[in-house]
Amino acid sequence: MSQKIPATLIPGDGIGPEISEAVVRILKEVEAPFEWDHQLAGMAAVDASGDPLPKATIESIRKTGLALKGPLTTPVGGGFKSINVTLRKEFELFANLRPARTLVPGGRYEDIDLVLFRENLEGYYAALEHYIPADGDPKGIAISTGYNSRKEARRIVTYAFEYAVKNNRKKVTIVHKANILKLLTGLFLEEGREVAKQYEGRIAMDERIVDACAMQLVMNPYQFDVIVTTNLFGDILSDQIAGLIGGLGMAPGANIGEKAAIFEAVHGSAPDIAGKGVANPVALLMAAGLMLQHIGRKDLADRVQAGIDGAFGAGVRTRDLGGQAGTKDLTDAIVQHLR
Numbered sequence: 202m203s204q205k206i207p208a209t210l211i212p213g214d215g216i217g218p219e220i221s222e223a224v225v226r227i228l229k230e231v232e233a234p235f236e237w238d239h240q241l242a243g244m245a246a247v248d249a250s251g252d253p254l255p256k257a258t259i260e261s262i263r264k265t266g267l268a269l270k271g272p273l274t275t276p277v278g279g280g281f282k283s284i285n286v287t288l289r290k291e292f293e294l295f296a297n298l299r300p301a302r303t304l305v306p307g308g309r310y311e312d313i314d315l316v317l318f319r320e321n322l323e324g325y326y327a328a329l330e331h332y333i334p335a336d337g338d339p340k341g342i343a344i345s346t347g348y349n350s351r352k353e354a355r356r357i358v359t360y361a362f363e364y365a366v367k368n369n370r371k372k373v374t375i376v377h378k379a380n381i382l383k384l385l386t387g388l389f390l391e392e393g394r395e396v397a398k399q400y401e402g403r404i405a406m407d408e409r410i411v412d413a414c415a416m417q418l419v420m421n422p423y424q425f426d427v428i429v430t431t432n433l434f435g436d437i438l439s440d441q442i443a444g445l446i447g448g449l450g451m452a453p454g455a456n457i458g459e460k461a462a463i464f465e466a467v468h469g470s471a472p473d474i475a476g477k478g479v480a481n482p483v484a485l486l487m488a489a490g491l492m493l494q495h496i497g498r499k500d501l502a503d504r505v506q507a508g509i510d511g512a513f514g515a516g517v518r519t520r521d522l523g524g525q526a527g528t529k530d531l532t533d534a535i536v537q538h539l540r
């Protein structure tokens with residue numbers, strides 16, 4: 202028996218509890234060594250204690266340094282600040298890794314295999330916002346201040362290049378908008394170019410303006426390999442890339458820092474389908490796969506992946522993939538195909 206590894210489990214809001222249950226079941230089947238500490242965050246925590254991010258949840262992640270998190274609902278406009286953003290800041294989770302690979306044949310594109318790294322702490326996610334009066338309205342203009350530091354730009358671009366080296370990738374594309382946001386994203390590009398020089402001859406470097414990149418991802422996604430970009434651009438492009446591989450139900454993410462890592466699906470709490478038993482658990486399951494790799498258990502991640510590939514190979518599809526299977530049907534099929 203391998204040694205148990207304490208890990209925090211946050212089921213999340215909306216479809217979170219349904220897909221978390223499916224993922225925990227599959228992890229149990231492969232005897233993943235996690236010992237779960239169940240904690241709350243988001244609306245579920247507000248309902249239970251009035252606090253969207255209870256101290257007990259933060260303390261648990263501080264202790265375990267490892268969490269699997271379901272999606273959390275963030276109120277639009279007013280209300281509390283995004284718990285996801287708060288967690289990233291609290292634990293200095295500077296790198297957001299979002300891999301995307303075609304798993305279901307017959308989609309828009311075959312054989313997509315892209316990895317996007319998103320800077321996770323700065324940019325417009327600093328959310329330094331205020332109103333100033335204009336045109337007789339005290340809230341006539343809204344102002345948001347974004348910032349990028351050289352330190353974080355170097356750290357995330359280096360992380361992307363190191364990932365490329367370790368994972369036999371060929372090229373890193375730095376995505377920016379330095380033609381307009383000349384300082385904010387110009388700084389990111391400058392630092393990226395400096396970092397890239399250290400990898401010359403090993404990993405190719407390429408640069409793209411974000412709008413052109415968005416178009417080229419649709420026209421010919423195969424020209425990209427690893428992409429690294431600032432926070433907001435990474436948020437948008439990673440959803441777009443999820444669209445290339447069958448949608449948000451297929452896209453996992455990892456938030457990685459020096460002292461902690463939090464694994465989650467790219468998608469949100471999907472209130473439109475919550476409680477109906479139809480959500481696709483694969484994105485969160487693949488996030489758990491990244492978590493297994495993070496603790497050095499690629500063997501178990503491969504077993505989980507074999508289950509996913511087997512279930513899709515057998516034609517089982519949830520509604521987001523054009524099928525009729527429910528969360529439990531797909532989970533059962535994955536369990537049947539675990540290696």
Ligand code: NAD
Pocket residue numbers: 216271272273274275276285449450465466467468469470471472473474479480481482484521
């Ligand atoms: P969403 O990702 O929740 O849903 C977008 C669409 O994709 C919906 O039609 C939904 O049904 C579908 N979808 C998403 N995940 C799916 C799955 N696993 N299986 C099948 N279909 C799936 O985005 P939204 O509606 O813009 O956001 C809802 C809430 O989630 C908001 O409060 C938002 O702030 C929050 N959110 C949280 C996270 C996170 O916790 N990491 C990420 C994004 C959004």
